[in-house]
Amino acid sequence: MQYTLILTEKPEGGIQVTIPALPACTLEAATRDEAIRLAREAIAQLVSRSEIVQIEIPQQPRATGQPRGVPWEWFGAAKADPTWDVLFDDLEQHREATRDVE
Amino acid sequence: MYLWDANILRAFGQGHATLRSYLLRVPWSEIALPSVVVAEVLRGRCDFALKATPVEVPLAHQRLLDTQQMLSHFQIVVFDAACVTVMEDLRQRHRRRQRYADLMIAAIVVAGRHVLVTRNQADFRDVLPRAQLANWIDDPPEASLP
Numbered sequence: 001m002q003y004t005l006i007l008t009e010k011p012e013g014g015i016q017v018t019i020p021a022l023p024a025c026t027l028e029a030a031t032r033d034e035a036i037r038l039a040r041e042a043i044a045q046l047v048s049r050s051e052i053v054q055i056e057i058p059q060q061p062r063a064t065g066q067p068r069g070v071p072w073e074w075f076g077a078a079k080a081d082p083t084w085d086v087l088f089d090d091l092e093q094h095r096e097a098t099r100d101v102e
Numbered sequence: 103m104y105l106w107d108a109n110i111l112r113a114f115g116q117g118h119a120t121l122r123s124y125l126l127r128v129p130w131s132e133i134a135l136p137s138v139v140v141a142e143v144l145r146g147r148c149d150f151a152l153k154a155t156p157v158e159v160p161l162a163h164q165r166l167l168d169t170q171q172m173l174s175h176f177q178i179v180v181f182d183a184a185c186v187t188v189m190e191d192l193r194q195r196h197r198r199r200q201r202y203a204d205l206m207i208a209a210i211v212v213a214g215r216h217v218l219v220t221r222n223q224a225d226f227r228d229v230l231p232r233a234q235l236a237n238w239i240d241d242p243p244e245a246s247l248p
Contacts, residue, residue, distance in 0.1 A: 070130045071175035076117020083165055087146040088112040094142065098202035 005039050007032060022046060104132055104236065105179060105211055107220035108139045113239050115172070124238040127247060134177035134216075138206045143169060179216065185209040192229050201225060 006018040010028075015035045017027040025042055029035035078084035106114075113121045125133075147166040154162035189209035193200070200208075204222075208229040211218045218226060219236045226235055236246055 068130070070125050071172070074172045074175060075114060075122065075125070077168075077172065078115030079117050081115075081165070083150065083161070084112070084115050087143065087150070087169075088108060090146050090149075091108050091142045094145075095201045095203045099199050 003039075003043055005036065007035050019043065103134050103177075103179065103214065103216045104128060104219050105134055105136050105207070105216045106139065106176075107136075107207065107218060107222060108142060109221045110219050110238060111135065111139060111143065113221075118239060120240070120242065121238050124243050124247070127243055131177075134179045135173070136207045136210045137178050137180045138203050138210065140173055140176075140178055142203060143173065179210055179214060181206055181210050182213075184213045188213045196228050198228055200229065205229070 003019055003021055006020065008016045008018065010016055013030075015029050015032060017029060017035045017039050019025050019039060019042075022043065025046060027035065027038050027042060029038050110121065144166075147162075147169045151159070151162040151166045185206070186209075189205055192205055192208055192212070204225050207218065208226060210216065211230060211234055215234075217234050217236050218230060219238050220226060221237055221239050223235055223237060238246075
């Protein structure tokens with residue numbers, strides 16, 4: 001398995017090693033070669049003591065729509081829309097047309 | 103839960119003043135649309151989008167998307183299997199000719215023990231008890247909210 005190492009030169013000298021896949025594992029070394037060697041050893045040691053376990057967290061599906069608060073941006077949004085009234089007039093006609101069916 | 107009939111959704115889009123005063127008093131989490139109304143509204147918008155003249159098509163499709171976005175802010179109470187039994191019972195007990203969508207909405211209201219908010223009290227008076235009917239347009243909130 002390959003690990004990415006970030007080797008950062010420190011202002012006061014030496015190299016800081018960061019391993020993104022193992023954020024708790026940080027090292028310091030005097031040289032680049034030593035940094036890589038120490039990182040290799042640290043990773044090997046850590047991996048030999050570790051177990052990878054994957055767990056599944058079931059997501060709680062929300063009820064349809066999430067009630068946060070009144071969507072005031074939509075309140076009165078159709079005031080100037082003549083198709084809004086046509087929509088509901090048609091809807092009423094559709095309902096009325098089913099009265100005889102029942 | 104307060105379930106809105108289509109005429110209340112219409113008033114919402116129009117920005118009706120009395121409805122606004124109810125919205126200031128009732129938590130949004132207590133308000134929902136029956137799936138029947140959602141289906142009716144989307145059918146209307148889809149019909150418009152698919153049957154509009156070429157010149158009207160851009161407007162019709164924009165309105166379809168706008169309406170879909172507006173509806174996405176609502177909770178929806180679905181007509182489920184429990185509603186089927188209730189609806190059949192309502193049809194048996196109320197011989198007076200009812201409109202099909204009204205019966206479906208009434209079944210959702212009865213099955214879930216909700217309150218139907220509608221201006222059309224006449225078509226629901228026979229199938230729903232008075233306590234499960236409300237009119238947020240013609241009745242002031244002081245008179246009808248607990």
